[in-house]
Amino acid sequence: MNNSIRRIRLATAFGLVFAWEIIATLGTFGILYNDVVPHIWKIAYAIYEELITAGFYRDLGITFAEHIVGFIVGSVIAIFVGIWMGTSPLVRGALEPYLNAIGSTPKIIFLPILFLMFGTGIESKMAKGSMSAFFPVVFTTTLGMVLINPVLIRVGHSFNLNKWQMISKIYMPAMVNPVITGLRLGMAITVIGVLVAELKFADGGLGYRLGIYYEQFRIAPMYAIILIIFAIAAAANVGMTRLQDRVNRHMMPTDRKGNKTTATASGGLGVVGTN
Amino acid sequence: MADILEIKKVSKTYNSQSDNPVIALNDVDLNVAEGEFVSIIGPSGCGKSTLFNVIGGLIDDHEGEVLIEGRPVDGAHKDVGVVFQEESTFPWRSTLDNVAFPLEIEGIDKDEREELARKFIKLVGLDGFEDHYPAQLSGGMKQRTAVARTLAYEPRIMLLDEPFGALDEQTRMLLGDKMLEIWAALNQTMLLITHNITEAVQLSDRVVVMSYRPGTIKEIIEIDLPRPRSSEVISTPEFGTYVGKLWTLLREEASRGMVDEEAAIAAT
Numbered sequence: 001m002n003n004s005i006r007r008i009r010l011a012t013a014f015g016l017v018f019a020w021e022i023i024a025t026l027g028t029f030g031i032l033y034n035d036v037v038p039h040i041w042k043i044a045y046a047i048y049e050e051l052i053t054a055g056f057y058r059d060l061g062i063t064f065a066e067h068i069v070g071f072i073v074g075s076v077i078a079i080f081v082g083i084w085m086g087t088s089p090l091v092r093g094a095l096e097p098y099l100n101a102i103g104s105t106p107k108i109i110f111l112p113i114l115f116l117m118f119g120t121g122i123e124s125k126m127a128k129g130s131m132s133a134f135f136p137v138v139f140t141t142t143l144g145m146v147l148i149n150p151v152l153i154r155v156g157h158s159f160n161l162n163k164w165q166m167i168s169k170i171y172m173p174a175m176v177n178p179v180i181t182g183l184r185l186g187m188a189i190t191v192i193g194v195l196v197a198e199l200k201f202a203d204g205g206l207g208y209r210l211g212i213y214y215e216q217f218r219i220a221p222m223y224a225i226i227l228i229i230f231a232i233a234a235a236a237n238v239g240m241t242r243l244q245d246r247v248n249r250h251m252m253p254t255d256r257k258g259n260k261t262t263a264t265a266s267g268g269l270g271v272v273g274t275n
Numbered sequence: 276m277a278d279i280l281e282i283k284k285v286s287k288t289y290n291s292q293s294d295n296p297v298i299a300l301n302d303v304d305l306n307v308a309e310g311e312f313v314s315i316i317g318p319s320g321c322g323k324s325t326l327f328n329v330i331g332g333l334i335d336d337h338e339g340e341v342l343i344e345g346r347p348v349d350g351a352h353k354d355v356g357v358v359f360q361e362e363s364t365f366p367w368r369s370t371l372d373n374v375a376f377p378l379e380i381e382g383i384d385k386d387e388r389e390e391l392a393r394k395f396i397k398l399v400g401l402d403g404f405e406d407h408y409p410a411q412l413s414g415g416m417k418q419r420t421a422v423a424r425t426l427a428y429e430p431r432i433m434l435l436d437e438p439f440g441a442l443d444e445q446t447r448m449l450l451g452d453k454m455l456e457i458w459a460a461l462n463q464t465m466l467l468i469t470h471n472i473t474e475a476v477q478l479s480d481r482v483v484v485m486s487y488r489p490g491t492i493k494e495i496i497e498i499d500l501p502r503p504r505s506s507e508v509i510s511t512p513e514f515g516t517y518v519g520k521l522w523t524l525l526r527e528e529a530s531r532g533m534v535d536e537e538a539a540i541a542a543t
Contacts, residue, residue, distance in 0.1 A: 151361040158331060158357040159377045159428060160350075169380070173367045 038220040046224035055209075062204040063194060066122050070129015071190045075183055077130070078137035082182075083175075085138075086145020096142075103135040108196055120201040125194050132193030136185035144178025145171075176247055184240040191233050277344075279464050280307040280330070280432055285339035287325050298489035299325040300337070305483060305492060307432070307466060312458055314467040314475035315483045316521065318529040320536075322490025323468045327436050330466065331357050343431060356430030360437040364409040364420045370396060371405040373420050377428035395423040398457055415439070415446045419453070426457070435467045439474070448506040451477050455504055472525070476517045477506060484521065487528040488535070494524055 023037045050056045085092040111128065118124035148171065156170045198207025206229055213222040282305040289297045299322040307313050317323050328334040330341055332351045341348040343355070364373050371389060372379075374396055378388035396402055399419040409417050418438050425433060435454075439447040451474055458465055458478075469475050475482045479498050486493040498517055500508055508514050 149361075151359050151363045152365065154333070154359060155357075155363045155365075157333060157351050158355075158359075159380055160352065161380060165380060169376075170365075173365070176367070 035217075035219050038223065042220040043223045043227065046220040047227060050221065050224050050228065059204055059206050059209045062122060062208075063125075063198065063206040066125040066194045066198075066205065067129055067190055070126045070131075070194060071133045071187055073126070074130030074133030074190065075137040075186050078134045078182070078186070079141050079179060082138045082141025082179075083145060085142045092142065092146075099135070099138060103139065107131050107135075107193060111197060111200055114197070115201055121203065122205075125197045125202065125205065128197040129190045129194045133186040133190045136189055137179070137182040140178045140182030140185070141175070144175045144182075147178075148174045177244070180240070180244045180247055184237065184244060187240055188233065188237055191229075191236070195229065277309055278306040279309040279311075279344055280305075280466070281340075281342040281345075282306070282326075282330070283340045283342070285326070285329055285337055285341065287322070287329065287334065287337040300329070301489035301491045303339070303490065303492055305495075307464060309464055310462045312465045312467070312478055312480050313483060314469055314479040314481075315485060316469055316472065316475045316525065317485030317490070318470065318487050318525065318532040320532050321485040321487050321528065323470075323485060324436065325490065326485075327357075327434060327468050330432075331355050331434055353428070354431040356425035356428045356433050358418075358421050358425050358433070358435045358438045360440050362409070362414070362417050362421075362441075364417050364424070366409050369406050369408055370401055370412070370420050370423075373409070374423045374427050376424055392423075392427055395426045396420075398426065398460065399423040400453060415442050415450055418442065419450065422454075422457075426461070426463070432464045432466060435465065437469050437471075440469070440471070447471070447474060448477070448509075452505050454478060459503060472518050472521045473509065476500075476514060476521065477504070477508060482517075482521060484524045485528075487532040493528065496520060496524075 017040065020037065020040060024039045027035060027037050028039075081095070085095055107128070110131065111124075114124045114127045114131075118127050152170055152174065153166070156166050161169065194205070195207040195210075198205040199211045202208035202211075206225060210222060210225045210229075213219075213225065282303055285300055285303045286298070287300040289299055291297065303322075303326065305313075315323055315326065325334065329337050330348070332348045332355065335350060343352075346354075348355075365376065368376065371392055375388045375392035378391055383391070393402070393405065396405060399422055401416060401419055401423065404412065404416065409420065412420065422435075422438065439450050442450065454465070455478060457463065465478075467475070467478060476498055482496045482498060484493045484496065485491065496517065500511070500513055500517070
């Protein structure tokens, strides 16, 4: 990476910390909102306190379970529906308008229904999570199917591949990349979906914990939870991006310096689904 | 030499709902001898691609018969290997794995198929690029990978659908030389579909000129230029004569095609 870019990034971080501390200090003198912006060392200490509390791990476990179950259920269904839609123009024509409509609706409006159907425990969070995961995965899978280079299919036929060989040697490898893109986006959106549900109505989970601290006006632990969630989500995204780059390492043309271009810079979370 | 391919009275009509039915091929008869290099040339809309698909067994609802070594063609088959006009290498496979693909499908074990694949990679002049992926190769190299992949299938007839059509003229000439080398080395029967007159004359024993709709064989020209041949042959007066002769035959067909196309655009 360019050295001056690195310097600017570092300066930005320092600038933010500095500004934060100024506001925090003003707060202690009662000039600005008192305690809304706690000193960074207070937040750091709160993070430490969270990390040595059993309750934190219980909540982390709950959120993790809700996320994983929701993500897996939602994305597995989405992959099957996506493949189905991709292979059959009829099914695609029938389902796509509805999926597009729901996909671009904030899924948060379905929360009350999910609470009524599944209760306020972990089941409703899993349902919300799978709903969040479903849309990005179904869209990318369908698109991946539809956009398979037709000449590759013809190559398969010309070499007399049977149906299973067509699937395993051509469709599946061609689908890996779009599906992983969908899974990466789905994973990130599932975190949001689960946390939103937990914030609203729950008896456990990191979102619930965050809500409790907020209601009790315990601001430093609240920031601690926010930062921990942020760190976990960022790490998960980096992990998925690495995985995607690994899968794609051959497909990426090398740039002029001989470096492979990577998928790291792909944004577009908002395009695929809103929560 | 025995005829390896016999095309007997092949016709194919496309029925579209709105327009009049399009007669893509009408009573096409053609025999190709083993080891022969034959080009089929014609304007867009002369049914070249349809004929290609019929021989490759990719279209089977046609009239007439296609026989390879006396056996009728029914579906895609081992006797015909196809190289497509579009880039058709698998982007997720290295050159070696791309070329070994048909062997993998046949269930040949890894060591043996890689050894065979290396042989064909060398033949198309891509040795040293075995571990490269298509994204790292030029257009010409990708097409050569596709050629090697089809050669590895060891078809009785190799069917090439303008494989170098998307490449620049100079690369195309050089790859033509490469094809002649391969053709001579393997005694491979080759059938090239093209709209490039120079390419057809440079490579072929015979050039089949097709007419614009309905697609019929207008004339077959024997190219009596010395073998072994290379792209340098284009500087000879004989070469120019053949090119001129072909253009005379094609000019009328191409103009008819152009008039039709323009009328169709005007109608929309």
